[in-house]
Amino acid sequence: MGFNSQTASEAGKTSKRGKSLSIDLRSDLKTLITHILQDIDYDSLSNTQKLKLLDIALKHTLPKLSIEKHINEEPPRKFQINIIGDNGEVLETHNNVLDENFNFSNMAGGNSSK
Numbered sequence: 001m002g003f004n005s006q007t008a009s010e011a012g013k014t015s016k017r018g019k020s021l022s023i024d025l026r027s028d029l030k031t032l033i034t035h036i037l038q039d040i041d042y043d044s045l046s047n048t049q050k051l052k053l054l055d056i057a058l059k060h061t062l063p064k065l066s067i068e069k070h071i072n073e074e075p076p077r078k079f080q081i082n083i084i085g086d087n088g089e090v091l092e093t094h095n096n097v098l099d100e101n102f103n104f105s106n107m108a109g110g111n112s113s114k
Helices: 005-014 023-039 047-061 064-068
Strands: 078-084 090-097
Touching: none
Parallel strands: none
Antiparallel strands: 078 090
């Protein structure tokens, strides 16, 4: 039997895709999940199991956009390098800024012609 508009219509009627659960079934599932979560002995779980449980719970409770939201934070541009002697005393301090002219060989006062 070939695939045509009639067979497609029949397949669509038997498909469960896109159909929501009934209110009674959702209520029963919520009750079942609540009982299961109350019965879990969290102290007996390993750290790996606790992290997996947290991962699953967060995926189902947080809005999707908050998980996918990217943080657009500017990275630090200024940094300081301290040259420390054998006794732990700071011998030199160099303050640097990352910009278009930044050169790693100049970080601690080195010569860029090397």
